[in-house]
Amino acid sequence: MIPGPATSTERVRCAVVGLGVLGGAALLALARAGVDCVGLEAGRVGHPDGASGGGETRIFRTAVGDGPEYHRLLDRSRELWTDADAGAFTPCGALTLGPAGDARLDGAAVPGRTEVLGPDAAAERWPGLRVRPDDRAVFDPRGGLLDAARATRALAGAARDAGAQVRQGVTVLGVVHRRGRLVLRTGDGEIVADAVVLATGHRATLLPDASGIEQRRVVLSWFAVDEPERFRPTGFPPGVVTGGPVFSFFPTVDGATVKINAQRPQPGTAGVDDHHPFVEPGYARPWVPGVARRVRGLRSRPDRIESYVEGYAPGRRGIVTLTAAAPRVVAVGGFSGQGFKYAPAVGEIVADLVRTGRARTGAFGAAVPVAG
Structure with a gap:
């Protein structure tokens, strides 16, 4: 991807502001639908400061307790992630471990999509975990591990290959209405568009009340282990321990x-x-002692600790919403750590909204109406 400057006055059908995982997915879906579009990223695609690059890896699941419509979107996302850049998605499954009867554990068990194992079978299958006699393990065999930065770059690269313009190092200073169109003011000039997708993540929303997304700091820790071979994805898939303390773990x-x-x-x-x-x-x-009681062979202190910024929407539901009046502005974000699970399918929802004003699903909606 080679960044290039905008002309002093450029016209496009749609501009996507922010090329994190959601913006990149939207740009790709628009380009594949034949829409003349440009994606603008203030920094570099896959940078580590926000949710689309920070933390290195993400859990992907195809089983959630939210119903068939979400399952369909997850299946579609998995299909698209599998077709992405080799190495972005590792199909190693996803695990939830906790005491029998725990609500979060029960919510992870989706008939036909997961298998439930007792403590003996779980201990034998995943020797890196300390399994208690009252534990149950819920395994999603179609889940896996996503390389956050690589997956984000793969979307932007595929969008470019499909005909979209991809520009890095371009800061959008504001969006205004002018004669029935939208004008994006950048440091390199103006871009006039029929529609704009705001996927700005932790950056300014650019329009008043455009998202209702709260930004929070997420802190992650990396621990050296005594037997690294035991913790490769095939034998130690990403997952969550639900019973005291609650934590997620990654191979x-x-x-x-x-x-x-x-x-x-x-x-x-x-x-x-x-x-x-x-x-x-x-x-x-x-919390390290509690984690050590669940994961074998961790060193007593982390090798490194890092933090990044992630968007949270009210009720921890993602926001995909459209302005009430033309020209169309679609705001997307606030997936509260779930964005990588849904991003490719959400990109197609956004493309539908831009092209037709209608979405193929009502799975995600506005927590706060978009201004306009």
């Missing part, structure tokens, strides 16, 4: 460390410009 991708997300309340932030990657001393001390 080694560097051959040496396992990522742990201790699911603790995280403070809000105004965005990446207000976010400092510094993590307070002793952050991991209160």
Whole structure:
């Protein structure tokens, strides 16, 4: 992808602002639908500051407790992720482990999509985990692991190959209405568009009340392990432990460390410009012993701790919504850590809204109406 400057006054059918995982998916779907479109990214695609690059890896599941419509979207996303750049998606399954009767564990068990294992079978199958006698394991065999930055770059690259323009290092300063069209003001000039997709993530929303998305800091820790071979994706798929403490775990991708997300309340932030990657001393001390009682062979302290910014919508539902009046502005974001699961299918929803004003599903809606 070679960034190029906008002309002083450029005209396109649709401009996508923000090329994180959701914006990249929207740009790809628009390009494949034959829409003249340009994607604008203020930094570089796959940068580590926000949810689309931070944290290195993401869990992908095809089984959620939200019903058939969500399952259909997840199946579509898996199809598209599987067709993406080799290495972006590792089909190793996804796991939930916890005490029998735990509500979160029960919610992960979807008949026909998951298998449920007792403690003995789980301990034998995943020796990197310490399984308790009262545990049950729910395994989603069609789940897997996504390389966050690589997957995000794959979407933007596929969009470019399908005919979209992809520009990095272009900051959109504002969006205004002019004679029935939308004008994006950038540091390189103006872009006039019939429709705009706002997928700005932790950046400014550009229009008042365009999302209702709250930005929060997410802190992740990487631990060296005694036997790295035991923690490769095939024998240690990504997953969640639901019973005391609650945390998610990820296989080694560097051959040496396992990522742990201790699911603790995280403070809000105004965005990446207000976010400092510094993590307070002793952050991991209160929860490391509990994690060590569940994962074998972890070192006593993390090798590294990093943080990034992620968008959360009210009710932890993603927002995909359209302005009430033309010209069309679609806002998308706030998937609360679920964006990588749904992004390719959500991109197609966004493309439908841009092209027809209608969506093929009502699975995601506005938490806060878009202005306009």
